[in-house]
Amino acid sequence: MTHRLDATDPLAAYRDRFVGAETPLVYFDGNSLGRPLTAMGPRLSRFVEEEWGGRLIRGWDERWLELPQRIGDDLGRVVLGAAAGQVTIGDSTTVLLYKLMRAAVAARPGRTEIVLDRDNFPTDRYVAAGVAEECGLTLRWIDVDLTAGVTPELLADAVGERTALVVLSHVAYRSAWLADAPELTRIAHDAGALVLWDLCHSAGSVPVTLDEWGVDLAVGCTYKYLNGGPGSPAFCYVAERHLPELTQPIQGWLGSVDPFLMGPSYAPAPGIRRFQSGTPPILGMLAMQDMLALVKEAGIGAVRAKSVALTSYAVELGDELLAPAGVVLASPRDPARRGGHVTFTHPLMREVTAALWERDVVPDYRDPGGLRLGLSPLSTSYAEVERGMRLVREALAGLT
Structure with missing residues (x-):
């Protein structure tokens, strides 16, 4: 499914314009600090x-x-x-x-x-x-x-x-x-x-x-x-x-x-x-x-559509991978009432965040017990979201 989502993503090519987007690092913090564009250095x-x-x-x-x-x-x-x-x-x-x-x-x-x-x-x-x-x-x-x-x-x-x-x-x-x-x-x-x-x-x-x-x-x-x-x-x-x-x-x-x-x-x-x-x-x-x-080139409407699709995919993966471990969605389930990030709560999320950073998965932590995933639409792929969510599950399992 992830391969199909990335293959049919009309904004997928824009990801190549960001520094580091080609690396294995999973970046879930684009709502705190966006990746630099490759054009910025020149x-x-x-x-x-x-x-x-x-x-x-x-x-x-x-x-x-x-x-x-x-x-x-x-x-x-x-x-x-x-x-x-x-x-x-x-x-x-x-x-x-x-x-x-x-x-x-x-x-x-x-x-x-x-x-x-x-x-x-x-x-x-x-x-x-x-x-x-x-x-x-x-x-x-x-x-x-x-x-x-x-x-x-x-x-x-x-x-x-x-x-x-x-x-x-x-x-x-x-x-x-x-x-x-x-x-x-x-x-x-x-x-x-x-x-x-x-x-x-x-x-x-x-x-x-x-x-x-x-x-x-x-x-x-x-x-x-x-x-x-x-x-x-x-x-x-x-x-x-x-x-x-x-x-x-x-x-x-x-x-x-x-x-x-x-x-x-x-x-x-x-x-x-x-x-x-x-x-x-x-x-x-x-x-x-x-x-x-x-x-301007991509269009803010297309950016929003990709944002909704990314956060919806994260919610779907959260239901599948994290909910059985007691993780609770702490963001609106309705995408019309949700911005560009998703928060999941669990008493161990502070420790999970620290463990993830050690594995080059970079989310944010927000009290009480919130793992916040900021999915910047133009620099984030569906494969990155899936890999990161599976590593969240692994980190949580290692602490319980």
Whole structure:
């Protein structure tokens, strides 16, 4: 069956474009750090020799200063369903979460609550707690099933006239629960609140249409399914309708209306550039350009179809190979409600993960007892999934 799945996979040839994909190593962590593309080495070399080494500081005027917006527009068009002028690249996910949360609550004066769920990613929760303390606000928590996520019913019960901002993840980092983004956005808007979506586990794997959904704000990283490399910069989306009213709190010179005026006071730039602060991380933006071109070539719809097929195959193998040993699926069984990874739970999964790493099988571990398999659609084969799942069974059997 596995041979047939790989033989009929329309995206199979793309796997050859990733460094290390031809090796026996089983990589189940593409939702934490994507494999590098083979094009990346030559691109870095050319940049060092021709742009950095050849043009030196002239590169800022010639191209570099515009890269955050230019790549942001590409990202918006190919992956995010966002028209030009609403996405920029720079900073880390944490810093951009702070910028957008702080700007959002300032735009809703008189409202006193930030709504988010207890299973949201730790950074989102920690930043929200800091903003709430800084601004004298209250966190209103949504309790969720750890194998699922925030539903419309749960959100409707949590929001109200005091809600300034709702912070949600499109794909839950633990369970892979795929939220109903348009409906949850509507519910928040009906309460008069703004919505900030964390797209870290969906951008590049699950189709996103921010403009169509009416999203206000979004943040995501670029080192998972966008294969930007360790520490590659994050991105932020601010809907065009909000750009005139939102001012971000980290007022750096490159977000000002005329950076080279070096004026005595700060005035924000028009448009999305106002959410920049300091010097753009040019080196960190190089790799994602090749990945965006690859996703555009393959089509995000085809990428999602492969993702669904891979995770469904992993669920099927889990039922066959792992369930008899007491392993439980901790992700939605319905692929329409599941993102690009699958989590299986068992009390020994921490030890299983350590044993697998020793055998060149690389999954992630997440408490409580969760083995998380991140299956990056363009660099993962069905044979890799089957081999890895059989080795999971062997590792578990060796510990019981």
